[in-house]
Amino acid sequence: MVSDRMAALLDELAVRRTDGLDASFAGRCCAVLGVDGLAVTLSSSGYEGELVWSGDPLSAQLDDLQFTLGEGPSTDAARGGVLILESDLLLVPAVRWPGFLDAVRSLEMRAVFAVPLQIGAIQVGVFTCRRSEAGPLGNSALTDALVLADALTLVLLGDVAIGFAELAALHRAEVHQATGMISVRLGVAPAIALVRLRAYAFAAERPILDVAKDVVARKLHFPADGTARGENEDNGTQRPDGCG
Numbered sequence: 001m002v003s004d005r006m007a008a009l010l011d012e013l014a015v016r017r018t019d020g021l022d023a024s025f026a027g028r029c030c031a032v033l034g035v036d037g038l039a040v041t042l043s044s045s046g047y048e049g050e051l052v053w054s055g056d057p058l059s060a061q062l063d064d065l066q067f068t069l070g071e072g073p074s075t076d077a078a079r080g081g082v083l084i085l086e087s088d089l090l091l092v093p094a095v096r097w098p099g100f101l102d103a104v105r106s107l108e109m110r111a112v113f114a115v116p117l118q119i120g121a122i123q124v125g126v127f128t129c130r131r132s133e134a135g136p137l138g139n140s141a142l143t144d145a146l147v148l149a150d151a152l153t154l155v156l157l158g159d160v161a162i163g164f165a166e167l168a169a170l171h172r173a174e175v176h177q178a179t180g181m182i183s184v185r186l187g188v189a190p191a192i193a194l195v196r197l198r199a200y201a202f203a204a205e206r207p208i209l210d211v212a213k214d215v216v217a218r219k220l221h222f223p224a225d226g227t228a229r230g231e232n233e234d235n236g237t238q239r240p241d242g243c244g
Contacts (some may be wrong), residue, residue, distance in 0.1 A: 005032045006144040010151050017155050026055025029148065033141045035113070035129040039063045040152060042117070042125035043078055049125065052156065058107065061207075062130055065103055067175075068201050068208040072100040077114035078126040084114040085142075088134035099202070110134040113142075115149040117156070124153050175208060178215035182222045196222055 002010070009029060013020055026038055037059035041049040049067060054060040066072035073084040086092055089110055094101055111131040117124040127149040129137070137145065175197070182193035197215070200222075201208040214220035 001143065002147045003032065003140060003144050006148060010147065013151055013155060021053045023055055026053070030055060030129070033129055033145055033148075034138065035111075035131045035141075036109075037062075037130045039074075039128045040117070040125065040156070041074065041078065041128070042156060043123065049075075049078060052125075058109070059128070059130055061107065062104075062109065062112070063128065064207060064209060065107075066100060068198050069097075069099040069103065070198065071097045072104075073097075073112040073114040074126045074128045077116045077128075078123070081116045081118055081123055083116070084112070085137060086113070087111050087136040090134070108132045111137075113137050113145065115145055117149055117153040119153060119157070124157060127152060174212040174216050178212035181215055185222060193222075 009025070009032065012025070021040075030036060030038055037054070037056045039051060039054040039059040039062065041051050041063055043049045049063075051060060051063045051067075054063065062072075063074065066075050073086055076082070077084045089101060089104060089112065092101060109130045109132055111134055113129045113131075115127045115129075117127055127145070129145065175194075179190050179194045179197060182188075182196055183190045186193065186196075188196075197211060198208060201211045204211065211220065215222070
């Protein structure tokens with residue numbers, strides 16, 4: 001049964017809808033769920049996910065990390081439509097998410113809980129909660145999280161009926177734009193272009209949003225020879241940061 005505190009938040013969400021999805025509302029949801037941060041990512045045909053709401057920078061960073069690597073709790077929840085409840089990331093076998101588990105060590109989080117956003121067989125996205133300390137979500141908190149996820153699904157589907165493309169302006173506009181530019185330049189499918197962009201960001205240990213902004217600003221180029229060069233570089237050795 002949903003808690004009284006969560007019921008009050010759901011009533012507020014029903015009235016304010018997406019206008020109420022701000023940092024304050026996120027903080028109150030986190031207090032009820034007993035977590036330190038949350039984020040919501042929507043997915044649609046042609047996109048692997050677009051961050052549409054996060055309560056804090058670290059939650060957004062967690063989402064960006066999984067987007068860059070193409071693996072992690074939220075990625076599995078979104079792709080498989082299943083709950084991913086990891087109460088202690090240090091206990092997760094390295095072979096499950098090798099890149100993610102290695103990278104997440106530098107972030108202040110030990111537990112991640114990912115709830116798929118879906119209506120029947122329709123997959124919409126994922127609702128992710130994080131905590132800096134290890135420990136399970138708890139039955140009451142899990143019930144609240146599931147009900148909140150359902151409410152978010154209905155609100156977001158209703159208020160974003162104009163189409164998914166508009167969501168790109170919220171967070172990853174440059175990533176989608178950079179992917180398109182690389183796709184055209186190399187004559188490859190957008191999915192391959194995104195792989196190239198992700199690989200460069202991972203190898204250079206840079207946020208994918210920063211790399212994408214350099215591509216859009218034409219400070220970083222992806223020629224057909226498989227390298228990536230900054231605007232002031234010649235055909236010699238590529239610097240790891242992609243800048244001249």
